[in-house]
Amino acid sequence: MADKVYRVNMSNLSYKIEEVPAHWMGLGGRGLTSTVIAEEVDPECHPLGPNNKMVFAPGLLSGTTAANSGRNSLGTKSPLTGGIKESNVGGTMAGIMAKLGVKALIIEGIPEDDSTFYHIHITKDNVMIEAVPELVGKDNFFVLDAMEEKYNKKVAVMTIGRPGEMKMLISNISVRDPKGKLRSHGRGGVGAVMGSKKIKCITVDAENYKEVTYAAPEKFKEASKIFTKALQENPISGEGLPAFGTNVLVNIINEAGGLPSHNFRSGSSENAEAICGETMAENIKERHGSTTHGCHAGCVIQCSQTYNDKDGNYLTSGFEYEMIWAFGANFGISDLDQIAKIDALMYDLGVDAIETGVTFGVAVDAGLIEFGDGLRAFEILEKEVANGTPLGRIIGGAAGNLGKLYGLVRVPVVKNQSIPAYEPRAIKGQGITYVTTPMGADHTAGYAVATNILNSGGHIDPLQKEGQVELSRNLQIASAAVDSTGMCIFVAFPALDDPKCLPALIDMINARFGINLTADDVTNLGANILKTEHEFNIKAGLTSATDRVPEFMKYETLPPTNAIWDFTNEEIDEFWNF
Amino acid sequence: MPNKIKVTIKLFAQYREGKFKIDKRSYENNSTIKDVLDDIGLDLGKYPIGVLMVNGRHVKEDFALEDGQILAIFPKVGGG
Ligand code: SF4
DSSP, X not given: XXXXXXXXXXTTTEEEEEEOOGGGTTOOHHHHHHHHHHHHSOTTSOTTSTTOEEEEEEOTTTTSSOTTXXXXXXXXXXXXXXXXXXXXXXXXXXXXXXXXXXXEEEEEOOOSOOXXXXXXXXXXTEEEXXXXXXXXXXXXXXXXXXXXXXXXXXXXXXXXXXXXXXXXXXXXXXXXXXXXXXXXXXXXXXXXXXXXXXXXXXXXXXXXXXXXXXSSHHHHHHHHHHHHHHHHHSIIIIIIHHHHOGGGHHHHHHHTTOOOBTTTTBSOOTTHHHHSHHHHHHHHHHTXXXXXXXXXXXXXXXXXXXXXXXXXOEEEESOOHHHHIIIIIISOOOOHHHHHHHHHHHHHHTBOHHXXXXXXXXXXXXXSSOTTOHHHHHHIIIIIITTTOHHHHHHHTHHHHHHHHXXXXXXXXXXXXXXXXXXXXXXXXXXXXHHHSTTSSXXXXXXXHHHHTSOTTSOOOTTOOTTHXXXXXXXXXXXXXXXXXXXXXXXXXXXXXXXXXXXXXXXXXXXXXXXXXXXXXXXXXXXXXXXXXXXXXXXXXXXXXXXXXXXXXXXXXXXXXXXOOOOOXXXXXXXXXX | OXXXXXXXXXXXXXXXXXXXXXXXXXXXXXXXXXXXXXHHTOOTTTSOEEEEEETTEEOOTTOBOOTTOEEEEEESOOOO
16 A cells, blocks of 8 residues: 555644655655645744644655664744754654555644644544543643553654643654653754644554565665664764763763853863763663663664663653753753753653753843752743743743843854754854754754764864865755654764765665665755755745854854854855855 | 973773773873873774864874873764
8 A cells, every 4th residue: 555645634623645746755754844844834824823734754764674764754834943844753653654654644724622632643544633631731741641541552652741732932742762751853842833733642553554565675674784784883873872872972072162051151061070971871870770772663773771860760761962961061950860850851841952951041141040950940840831830931932032031142042943062163063054954053954063073974173164064064965865764863973984874775765665766866855855945944034144153152252162153154155055 | 301291181981991080191202192092001992092182172193292281082972
């Protein structure tokens, strides 16, 4: 059976199961979501109004036996940036959607009766849309339990917590992982879009799917073996990530002076040793947690972990560098366990680690909280944000708006989206990615840190301007293509350094669909995705004047490197000449 | 001119196992990072060098160290 497009209209609570249009056929993941948004959504529409849509699409290789292929893409117009958004995530959703033959799930409209929230359940031939008043006002783990009870332990679940219901700009859409923990469609306030459509949760039937078929099964197997080997033999994906998680980055970024601290006043943190990946791994070992955990079934890297407290009781999982940086270095909490408790709460509420953490950093400057006061941060999230009090709304409105409300100048956002854990002044290639990506400040869009700091794919001096625009462009094109395959971002490390990795990835796509893509085709695909997204943004009003860092970075030097942002507008705009 | 230099050495990730986090050691004048690596005896077969930094700037193994510098030694690490 050919894949289908499942289209749900919330305005009249109806659905259609449609044939896949020919020109969407070869697309998956980000390539498909950005194409649909560009074709069907008015760039000038209000992101929380009836004319915005949400598109979920598994990657081209999702559902196959290919390692690390379980990422699902979500496309929409972001209420945070006002531009196009693609956000991808692990969990079990992508694989199950692909096996059920769901090429894309498109959700449009807003219910007339907005007094309740709905649950959408997708089976092969049917879409059920049902009011769930009993889930309104509940958070993610409650919804997860309710869905597991209603269906079974395997059912794929996406859900929003209270902040998503209240359409807060820090809200995510959370996705169930194989162990019943959560991962997040993060950034851009995508939870608010789901909240605006009055959707509490989406489930997909995991009992009646068929395994995906391969045009050339033997060839697929062969390529898949080479690909898996490349992931396992690479020192980063094979050794570093499983042993220390992404948090291994704290020390190296700190050492290079690129770890934003004290709301982007400094590039190094006094807390680095207390919160670093090495300390975390020691704690995990002592407390009988586990340093390895995959966010989806086929992950052979397993960068996630189980983190326990001092008494060996479970605290959190999916405890990432970005979270630990935001609350540890930038907001100043020196106790890793306290950050872990906030992490667990934030997974339950469904709020974004970067957006929320950076907002707390700005909140210090606003005089709303003391630097490093983790107890108070926890309390604000639990009592104010979760209940939508005026203070909760101020935090939930994200860093850019908080800065405006309090008349602050040091507000680290690009296109109103918070800057992640790498200082643009001290890691200039990454800065170019922040300002040029259509997503707003997003580190995954083109991870120049790899070449600026980690010596992956060669080395370009992070403090010099030379070569950064080209580096970021190449990485962004490659990332757009990889985001279409369903692969996790960390295949980038073997892909940058192992010449066997990318050809094997392309061979798998070809063997799955019986096509003949070349490396050039894949590059063109990535370039076209970027251009499509850029065009949407320009029509939405995000012109080149928004491809800029916050101005304070142009006149405030950053210790300890004393770096400054010194790109001219012309140098930045050169990015789009391809 | 003294014929010894003092260098602060920081080790990270797997390099810390059975070694140290931070140490101050003396070397002959004009010693390079290579000399320091020989002295510490890291398991470079298992964990090849990823990044070397002196005072926060990327350098190569043949870099000649000076008195008072901070040398940071990382195996291949990554994340995102
Ligand atoms: S490496 Fe990490 S992010 Fe990637 S698929 Fe595995 S657990 Fe998920």
